[in-house]
Amino acid sequence: MAARASAPRGKKAYPLAKVYGLLEPGPVVLVSTARDGRPNVMALSWHTMMEFEPPLVGCVISNRNYSFDTIVATRECVINVPTVELARKVVQCGNCSGRKVDKFEKFGLTPEYGSQVGAPLVAECWANFECRIADDALVDKYNFFVFEVVKAWIDPARKNPRTIHHRGRGVFVVDGRILKLPSRAK
């Protein structure tokens, strides 16, 4: 898919400096890619913030995944943050491979053009981070990619987004109540 200049439908640009606040809590994410015009998406929980700005995100993406080769070849992807309403589709994305299935079509997900990368955004997700590989030094040893978020989008209409966190084997914990404490942390 080609990049474009305007905002994806229903989305608003989100400050890169605030991306960490959405990924640091550890939500399951959907990583979307495109190769030869064919979009694909996988579910992933093994990620961590590595720098505030420009935001760097470390992700373990197994070389057994179809997305691995695409990311190595295209050097880009989109990290999408789904909310609990999408939980079933997230699991479905994890239960099959892009080698055999067009997951966007099969699970009723909508690929949207991004502005910086060729990989598609998953329109149904609350937030979308367009990424390029910043460092592949640990890819061979650990399948660990360091991505730079080059553009961030958020759905400003979502008032109470609740993300999901994977505890293994299809068990998820859903975001509960919010706690505010006097902190000096960023």
Added chain:
Amino acid sequence: MAARASAPRGKKAYPLAKVYGLLEPGPVVLVSTARDGRPNVMALSWHTMMEFEPPLVGCVISNRNYSFDTIVATRECVINVPTVELARKVVQCGNCSGRKVDKFEKFGLTPEYGSQVGAPLVAECWANFECRIADDALVDKYNFFVFEVVKAWIDPARKNPRTIHHRGRGVFVVDGRILKLPSRAK
């Protein structure tokens, strides 16, 4: 602190193969260390699983933190998983430096001997993972340590442990309801 053979008080050995299920959901953790007999602890959210077994955990620990030098020197630490009851103490640990404060004493936390490393466990935490540095290749560039969990402990008496997830600036989301979906994922 010296290592010991028996289980820490109230704790039970936890299978290394199941550690990922506790860290993958992205809870805030307390990283504890000891140097020259002096224990210290810091709060941290920038971590990710990197391998199931032996469990590898990647953590970004800023070189501005007092713990950084200790970990580089001792090559070990304990990753402790606090639950929401400890949230205030977790934030207090993040609001000051071990350079000036004995945080265990000041915040009423209890250092416990581990069995494999000299760094102390935080007794009040739900789970404790004794760690050694497995790879420091990205420490200079990103303050990114790859730890191997060499021993894991859990409090078997905790029936409904709710962890906390940092959204930035002292805002936390607490674990809510559990969702079970038919997944082929580990």
